[in-house]
Amino acid sequence: MRHDTTRRRSGPAALLTVIATAAFALILAFAGAAPANAASSPSPSPSSSAAQSIQVWIRKASDRSDVPGVKVTVSQGSFSQTVTSGDDGKALVPVPAAGTYKVDLDASSVPEGAGTVPTGLNPRQVVVSAGNQGVPAYYILVAPGGGATPTPGASGGASSGAGGGGSGADSGASLFDLIAPRIVTGLIFGLLLALASIGVSLIYGTTGLNNFAHGELVTFGALMGYVFSAVLGLPGVVAIIAATVLGGVFGYVQDLGLWRPLRRRGVALVPLMIVSIGLSLALRYLFQFIFGADQLVLPADNRAAFILGPVRLRSTDIISAVICIVLLLLVAFVLLRTRIGKATRAVSDNRSLAAASGIDVERVIRTVWVGAGSLAGLAGVLIGYYQSLRWDTGASILLLIFAAVTLGGFGTAFGALVGSLVIGVITDVSTVFIPNNLKYVAALVVLIAILLVRPQGILGKASRIG
Amino acid sequence: MDFSFLLLALGQIISPQTIAYALAALGLAVQFGFTGLLNFGQAGFMAIGGYAFAITTLHLGFPFWLAVLATLVATTVMALVLGIPTLRLRADYLAIVTIAAAEIVRYVVKTPDLIPLTGGSDGLNGAAVTFDALNPIPPGSYGFGPLRYDENDLWIILVGWIFVILVALLVRQLMKSPWGRVIKGIREDEDAVRSLGKNVFSYKMQSLILGGALGGLATIINIIPTSLQPDNYGTQTTFFLLTIILLGGATTVFGPLVGAIVFWIVLSLADGFLSLAVQYHWLPITTIQQGPVRFIIVGVALMLIVIFRPSGLIGKKREAFFA
Amino acid sequence: MPDTTTERAALIEGAPAPGVKKTDPIVVADGVQRTFGGVHAVDVDHVEIPRGAITALIGPNGAGKTTFFNLLTGFDKPNHGSWSFDGKPIGGVPAYKVARRGMIRTFQLTKALSMLSVMENMRLGAQEQPGENIARALVPALWRGREQQITERAQDLLARFKLDTKADDFAASLSGGQRKLLEMARALMSDPTMIMLDEPMAGVNPALTQSLLHHILDLKATGMTVLFVEHDMHVVREIADWVIVMAEGRIVAEGYPDQVMSDQAVIDAYLGSHHDTDLGDLSEEQQAELLDETQAEVEREEERNDG
Ligand SMILES: Nc1ncnc2c1ncn2[C@@H]1O[C@H](COP(=O)(O)OP(=O)(O)O)[C@@H](O)[C@H]1O
């Protein structure tokens, strides 16, 4: 086997091809043209003669529909300008200089029944740097009683974009009405997390590395999706496949150029982890350097396409979920049934024993990097569709990924899946009980609590002494 | 062409920010460099300590010393809460739990519901009153060129540096004592130390508490001349500190101080140079793109140090934290 | 060695058999069980370790010897079972307290603290150093005196183990065998009542083995109880007063060194794992194999430690 070069080379490629093909087939089967009607909501990169501008965008939380006719005042010192949102819910406000502007939405101008801006988010301060165009000031109007409101324009964090707020449509909604949609969106988010978590888990299992730069693999995928769909204007299918394939290539290049040489040098695990922290910082800000600090939006159809009781989902959500499930099944199949998958598990279990029994450990690790990269890339682009994306989208979910992996037990791929679903559901359901911006806190608190009871994670095994 | 940034960079040597980072880094060095504890939530300790100080000062009217005590209590409680569940587990659990805890702290203090207490995203301003009230330096403007300080700036710089040096001497004394021997033994192999009859858990906890307390005190120095901003205590702050101790030498007492000075001088020089580069179009980048560059520098530097000079600037090669 | 024979005869009450009563046991264990995912790594009904004697714990790889060590010394927790040391129950007592009570163990995979000097390693083994308390550490006057005593004792021991010339070197610079010696010397710093050595000879070159054996015999001469794990039957025969044989977690035989080698249960136990082992002497091939296994374990251990 050691001399079987064709097999050696075909491993990662095969996995990649399988994943890519599956993604492709799925999208063709389910998507039709869904994410392809690109132009409907272009990314906020307006052109204007002023050197700086603020992009106001008002939408309803329930179905993400645009709200026209809302008055918004942007002011700073002597400068003050009032605009009214157009049919697309947007208004562009050119501002004369860099600085911090106050953006104030006139609540009385909001159409009857469109909802209100959650307290604390209006008026708000928007920081405009010199030359910044379209600095986001996005408002999401919630119907009275609705809880799940993403902090607009503030973080690349996960938000239950899939109509999480729809639950509050009628006041006095039952607890079930509040929780059911969040369980569904939480599960979808959990599936997305799982794509990324499995890679973290496999890399940890085979190399011992806690990869702090995994979030950047996710962001990379999301940004590639953005480049292919929003910038190049290609259909969503292409964007998704490109993100997946390029994610795999990125993983491969990282391993080849950085991690493998470091393994060869015999660098220990703690320093390796710190190297990954450095890489994470460098990559993340490189992304910001290239793509800017603003939210980026992937062209997609944001109308609810599926309504069942209190649950409302967009077609992109459903497609994402299906892609995730199929890919996760595929990963399970690869791990359990194929030669490379069995080798991967053997290496995770006991590296020296695996090496002694003739498994090419380096090849396994390479394959794992490619697989982890493509899964993370796919997770990234899907998260981009699920909510929005930014230079730090991946970094903002890194802790959730770690939480998922730790919960499941380090190094067990299936543990990572279970952990991800748990974390996804906890984050979304918690918003019923605690403020929306604390939902990550819920997940992290649960992580700490579970470690107290079961330190080895849900599916992990204890380590040995002596 | 304006070269005043060179002087400003030199000013970083004594800036309160440098002092604060040196102190927090020293705390991290105690935990990470000497004890081997992967505390990736030092920023959380800093935040907790800072809020304890600012809140007790602003809302409860505590005098300075009492507010400092509140900081120590707060960081100790945090160390206990995080340490008790994790210090018995494998090292990387502590890393993930502490980094998570630090983010929890940041999210919680930023919650709009807590604005009356924590000021939400805007943080808290004005916690310096009790400290400035103790200032014996006559009002005026001191310094030269672009490096000008008023009496309060000078007061915090003086007190800050004296304090940091005293703490460093104290830590050095500890590390040379039998206590330090046990601590370093734990870094090497905690099971071996346990087999020799030492209560490893207790030592790790002491180290976590000590390092966390230094983080909390650092924030006091950091916020006195400015204000308490929650986003200054995100994970990137911990990673800056990590870079600083590795830069200076993670297993040395004075490494973190040297590291902090070098770190801020380099960043300040880079910022100044980039501004010029943008202004005179030496590089094809814009003002907005200037922001991320410093982080890219830190990230790349962190990787290079770990790979090529793990013992840091003043650490002995053989004593590199990573064998 | 006529007196050895009578001394040995006085160890037990009754005929040699698994779990036989000792006249003066220092450790008594009952119903100790430890399972890993359904596998009984240790399943000991009853065993007693005789005081003041050298007891060898033998058994094929994976028999559960190290796990049993871990359990007795508080490094691992059993599913159930109880045991006492020096008459007092110590089940559930944390490892560091077990050590303070005088039961010190070493590890199969040496745990020399490589970034500390040999001398610092030794000093760490001492008990009752007030300077190990964080508050007192700040006042050298409170611990200088004790440090002096500790250092003298360490120098003594290092000289005995022929490591005195290395006192100021980093432990990392020692050879594998020297590290074993250091670990043993370090364990002796606290004057333990009982010392438990997990494969003290593994990886030690033959020249050093002989001196290690003498050290162990010396320990017994000072009244210490020794329990050690060993693969080499020559060694066992040479120094052990009593042999306990484990296989698949159980104690399958106990006896005097000469008898136990011919015990059918012991032969079966070994045949289970090493088919053609002549218990009297392992072939070089087998020794190499054992070494490989240990090596692999070392690597695994290091990986884990790094994590
Ligand atoms: N932490 C652990 N997890 C799972 N299995 C273990 C662990 N520790 C030991 N074992 C298993 O328990 C058995 C006994 O191992 P051990 O005590 O190391 O044997 P010995 O020291 O006699 O060679 C072996 O089958 C080993 O694989």
Ligand SMILES: [Mg+2]
């Ligand atoms: Mg063993």
